[in-house]
Amino acid sequence: MLAATANPASADSDIILKSSRGYFLYHDDGDMFRVCDTNADGHGVTGVLMENNDNSPVPGYGEVLRVDDGGDSGCDKAGFNVQPSPSYTYQMRFWWNGGGGTLSSVAFRE
Structure with missing residues (x-):
């Protein structure tokens, strides 16, 4: 499943992708x-x-952060400074490592 929007949402609150196997959460306060x-x-x-x-000569999304969890207690997390610029658009993607589809957030900006 892939979701996209022409006008990206503003990331002024948390974003979560959730399945029966886990979740991927973006906490805007602190970019975690x-x-x-x-x-x-x-x-x-x-x-x-x-x-x-949006100003890059090579269009499209590139991976800037990857966080995996499984096989240990607790969740894993990492910080990434989401750029507060109208030129940068972000999207979160989440999947189970046993196969199946990918969940995707709408595109968002800081």
């Missing part, structure tokens, strides 16, 4: 990304932050 594997099935989950610079 947290991935949690909530199903002890032998496979972890992965969350990826994609960035698009």
